[in-house]
Amino acid sequence: MKSFGFLPKNGQNKIPISTLSKDKVKKLANLRVIQKTLVYVIGLAPDIASESKLRSLDHFGQYGKIDKIVINTNNPFNGGRGGPSYSAYMTFANPRDAANCILSVDQFLYNDRLIRASFGTSKFCQYFLSAQKCSNKDCLYLHELRADLEAYTKEDMQSNKFIFQEQQKIAIKLSKALEMTLEEFK
Numbered sequence: 577m578k579s580f581g582f583l584p585k586n587g588q589n590k591i592p593i594s595t596l597s598k599d600k601v602k603k604l605a606n607l608r609v610i611q612k613t614l615v616y617v618i619g620l621a622p623d624i625a626s627e628s629k630l631r632s633l634d635h636f637g638q639y640g641k642i643d644k645i646v647i648n649t650n651n652p653f654n655g656g657r658g659g660p661s662y663s664a665y666m667t668f669a670n671p672r673d674a675a676n677c678i679l680s681v682d683q684f685l686y687n688d689r690l691i692r693a694s695f696g697t698s699k700f701c702q703y704f705l706s707a708q709k710c711s712n713k714d715c716l717y718l719h720e721l722r723a724d725l726e727a728y729t730k731e732d733m734q735s736n737k738f739i740f741q742e743q744q745k746i747a748i749k750l751s752k753a754l755e756m757t758l759e760e761f762k
């Protein structure tokens with residue numbers, strides 16, 4: 577967030593939304609924040625596109641504990657040589673496992689499908705942005721602004737530029753993941 581000009585006062589990490597100008601809040605609405613435990617994978621062959629297969633130690637379970645898996649089989653990607661492939665979101669219990677997973681499986685060829693993996697993103701909740709309390713307890717959006725969050729703009733997400741930036745970030749995360757303890761990595 578610091579690269580977007582969201583700087584905390586007095587060395588604090590959390591930034592109260594009420595302290596921001598209208599322009600800054602507008603900027604926040606346009607950001608997609610990296611979720612460090614969320615892995616987005618595309619290129620999954622149908623034979624592994626089930627929760628039990630993905631969770632198994634032969635596949636994504638080998639990188640660590642997975643709290644949640646959501647597979648999208650409604651919109652298969654049909655462009656590859658090998659036939660249809662699916663996408664999935666997997667929430668790991670800790671961010672280092674998610675980073676290791678991404679670095680290990682991205683660009684891996686399985687059953688003639690190229691697997692691509694990246695961190696998933698989320699955006700700020702509309703209620704949070706308007707400094708109101710969000711009453712939806714299942715709300716998937718973000719309700720906290722912290723200086724250490726990493727984000728992209730919506731435009732980056734839609735252009736190829738994003739893929740390049742993302743890969744760089746992932747590479748940085750790899751080196752961190754291998755050298756740092758779990759507490760430091762968080």
Ligand SMILES: [Zn+2]
Pocket residue numbers: 701702703704710711712715716717718719
């Ligand atoms: Zn909300």
